[in-house]
Amino acid sequence: MAMYVFKDAARKHKLLARDAQKQDKSSRFYCPNKKCNAHMSVRSLDGVSKAYFAANQSQSHVKGCPYKSRRFQPNLYDGNGFVFDDALLSLTMPSKSQSKSDIPGEHGTGEVAPKPIRTIRQIYSMCKSYDCSDSYNGKIIGQMLLDERSAYMYSKGVFGWRLIELKYRYYSSDRKEIVLVCPQNGKEYTFIMRFGNEKLFKEIRKIVYENRNHLIIVAGEWNSSGKYNAFCTEIKSKKQLTIVK
Template sequence: MAMYVFKDAAREHKLLARDAQRQDKSIRFYCPNKKCDAHMYVRSLDGVAKAYFGARKSYSHEKGCPYTSRGFQPNLHDENGFKFEDALLSLTRQSKTQSKSEIPREHGTGEVRPKPIHTIRQIYSMCKSHDCSDLYNGKIIGQMLLDERSAYMYPKGVFGWRLIELKYRYYSSDRKEIALVGPSNGKEYTFIVKFGDERLFKEINKIVYENRNHLIIVAGEWKSSGKYNTFCTEFKSKKQLAIEK
């Protein structure tokens, strides 16, 4: 599903889900993915749930499209409880014992109690479902995820907590580093992922290398490396990595 669509096939005129009106209910809109010809329609406009856009089964999404129904579902999560920096900081820590239910229920009621998104894939999916200039709990989407859409927001580099869509470049076993390339607005930014633990480096490097033809999503606190247009982060947990195939 998507939290925005386009009114035209050229993808020039956007419509955000929160701005949709009753008269829009029967109108076919266009998927944000230019390679996808799914017929998008507004959903949940009259209910208490948040409005969103979904595709009809007869004109569904292309395989691999990030705006399918398997993506972000806004009504299953607590937007007001989401704190971006805290969520990314948590990704750098070792996993604790998880409960079997990702979305807990109120004891004895069977009622679903939504909780904030917290995994890298949930956060990435949320960001992709929104327009990069939109907000999620007051935070600009493009200031959470650097991708081709939001590259214009980073004319002077990338600093602070971010998720970044990256492509493989090379690795250094001696330095325990993986170098990747990310989107930029007319510039080439290099992102260095540094490891303090050799075993973790070997494990992640194997995953990244085997998926070098796919998008590699890394969450971290990015800083200047001291080299021009090159930024770095410390990798401490497997939770900081996702592969988008």
């Protein structure tokens, strides 16, 4: 599912779900993922739920496409209660006992009120569902997630709370650091995960190395590392990282 698509195969003409019209119901649209040839169509245009785009069964998404159905579903969450910096800060805190389900649902005979998105995977899925120039509860998507779409917004560097789509480069056991990279406008930014806890470093090092060929999503408060085009954040919890396969 996606909150935007393209009208043409060249991905030049964008259409946001909230701007879709009745005449668009019979049209075929193109997945935001340039590597995916899924046939997208508008859904729930006349329903009580917010309109969105999903792939037709005849031509579904390629394996690993971030716009597959059943990803972020805005109607299940309280968008007005979402505060990005607070959500990322909470990911650095020790885990609390909670239900295994991340998605609000029914409990007993009464319905549970929707809650704001909170996990790194939920936040990442939300950001990927929207265009980087769009917004969620007043916050620009590209100011929450740095990926290939929003890279142009970061010509002066990456500072503050951000979710970043990264690839593994190497680790240093001596410095308790894991180094990753992200392309940015033809340049390459380096991102360093630093650890004060050796046990946590070893746990995450194992996860990252075993998934070194996949995308690694890291949430943190980023600052200059003191090196050119290199930024760092302190990792305090496994909740700050997820793998996209």
